[in-house]
Amino acid sequence: MAQKIITIYTDDLTGEESTEVATHSLAVDGIAYEVDLASDSYDKLLEAIGPFLKAGRRVGRIKSGAGAGKTTSGGGDTAKIRAWAKDNGYEISGRGRVPATIRKAYADAN
Numbered sequence: 001m002a003q004k005i006i007t008i009y010t011d012d013l014t015g016e017e018s019t020e021v022a023t024h025s026l027a028v029d030g031i032a033y034e035v036d037l038a039s040d041s042y043d044k045l046l047e048a049i050g051p052f053l054k055a056g057r058r059v060g061r062i063k064s065g066a067g068a069g070k071t072t073s074g075g076g077d078t079a080k081i082r083a084w085a086k087d088n089g090y091e092i093s094g095r096g097r098v099p100a101t102i103r104k105a106y107a108d109a110n
Helices: 039-055 078-087 100-109
Strands: 022-028 032-036
Touching: 032 100, 039 100, 078 100
Parallel strands: none
Antiparallel strands: 022 032
């Protein structure tokens, strides 16, 4: 049997599908967040937080990208979660946010 997997990238702000969606990381009060945004939504984010970024001090970088996989919010190693999900029959994208249902299933199993 052949299987075809289709990955659809969706802007977290608008809910619209786009081929331009990218994952962006930010942190507020020590809690790291990831948000998947198309370029228009990312521009809105930068416009909204721009004045605060200009007034603030840069203190480091949030780890992101291939192989980083860890968050500072206690979310665990996303690479391990993705591998576990695939091994256990869940459909999961190779990038972007790991759905809460999969995170919970992983935590329950481990």
